[in-house]
Each structure stands twice: as structure tokens, then as C-alpha cells.
Amino acid sequence: MLATILYGAGDVRCEEVAEPKILHPTDAIIRLSASCICGSDLWPYRGLNDVTSPLHMGHEYCGIVEEVGSAVATVRPGQFVVGSFCLSDNTCPHCRFGFQSSCEKREFMTGAQAPLARVPLADGTLVATEEIPSDDLIPSLLAASDVLGTGWYAADAARVRPGSTVAVVGDGAVGLMGVLAAKQMGAARIIAMSRHKTRQNLALEFGATDIVSERGDRGVARIKDLTQGIGADAVLECVGTKESMTQAIQSARPGAMIGYVGVPHGVELDGQSLFFSQTGMLGGPAPVRRFLPHLMELVLERKINPGKVFDLELPLADVAEGYKAMDERRAIKTLLRV
């Protein structure tokens, strides 16, 4: 089969590889309905993570179960499933506490930018639908695998409540999903920080009430202006740079929570500033599995349409162009037809 392999910075190829096989009794093999490229795939693509051996790319997936290992009990061949990018047993103490992304047996999904993929820990990771969903829902179900679940976690971690004033730092797919999540959680005011017209429009469609296009200190000043000098009740940090993290902390009112889901690169926090900011921080890799049944239900009932975040669709063979378009910010998120 054809699959996506990243060899080094800027060098991603669609190549012939062996089809995945069941390696452990807890594995499942799924035939993907569609795949996609994640903003986090751009870190190794941009050379910001060391690539020491060729990487089988892709950690977002949904599709039909082809085969299961002998120990798999909750999903069976022929079912449509969605899984998290974090693989978890869903039974250990961390999983039961709702933090499946810190599962004692945690693995990260790989190799999903391909027509077939092996999903380890299938019982704890995959959620099946009752029926095969209609084709037009596939992009939204695929989004639930990572970006929607991650944006949702950012809003949950930031304790967004009905009536909250929320600031969202970052207008990538996850930031936009954070806007959608905050809206679903009943936020009264959602301030999206974005400088790009198409992303601003999508943020407004997902429920943003205000757009702030300034960054850094000027961006913080705008948020203070919009909140009578108080700051936001909840802040979603969806980038992971020093600038975005500083912006998030300074936009938060005392007592606010910051949900941070951008993978930090070069972020260092000053202890005293954090101390006097009186803000709380909860972040890390999203425990998507905790939210997955609810998010899938919202999609299947057509209450949300997170699949709109895909603004470029390509066949898997053109995966290199998909990476390039996202790297150059010509595309928010690329859907791959497999």
C-alpha cells in the first residue's frame, strides 16, 4: 500500500510500504475512511524535532475495522470506529481519572496517513458507532480524533462555564476547535486572536464574538480593553511558543484557568510572574478518549460541524503538497483521501 514517510526537514513522500499486521492480541487493523495532516506534523517537517529514522506519519484516523487480535472484545470487524491519537487501555488509574493521555500503557498513534493502520490497545482506544455514518460526516468524525478533542480539552481544562468570557490564543485548527468547544460549553463571549481573514471568518462561524488581530503586548491590551480591564475568565493556549504562552497568561484575570494544548517549543516561565498572575494552568496531550463518545454523538446528531476546518482536500499521493500548503499557511488543515 502507499503510505506517508517523513525522511527529514521538508522531505515527506508517499511510498509503497508493507500493509500493517496484528502484532499483539490487543491490536486492531482498520481501513481508514479518510486521513489528514496535523499541525503537529509540521514540527518534524520544519526540522524543529530531530528525525533520526524515517517516520511513518499520521495519528488522526477513523474507519472500518478490518481485523482484531484475539484479546480484543469491544470492537469487531465491519464496525466504524474513531480513536484518539493517544492509545490507552482505558482501565489504569490515570485512564479512570480521565487522563487517558497519561495511560500507564500509553503509546502514540503512527502510520495513519495510509489506507490501513494498526491501532494498538484497541479496546481502550476505539469507540464504535451503532451504524456506518454517512460520507458527509467523515471529516467531522476524523476531526474528533485529535483537533476537536484537543480544542475541547483546552476549553475543559480552562474551566469554560456558561456565561464565561473566553480568550483563544492561536487560529490553527485546534484554536478554531477551541472556539467551537467554548461555544458548546455556553461561553457568553469568545475572543479569538487571529490575523488571517479566512481563519477569522471560520472562528466567527464557530461562535467567536470578537476578533483580536494584534499580538504580544498590543494583543493583551486589546483583550483588557474588551473586558473592562479585567481579563478573560478562561484562556485557551493553542500554539506553544513563548510569545503565545506569555500572551495567554497576561490575558487571564486573577483566578482564571489557562488550558494549554500547543506543544511547547522554547517556552520558559518566570516563577514570580506566574505567582503574581494568580492563574492556574492545566494542559498537555489531550485525553481525547474521555470526550470521544460525547463528541461523536454531537457530530452524528449534526449539532456541530468541526469538519469545516478542512479547507484543502488531496489524494494521499499528493501528501507532500498537503504539508507544503499547511507549512506556508495556505491551508488550515488538509484532508487526505486514501
Ligand SMILES: [Zn+2]
Ligand atoms: Zn490507562
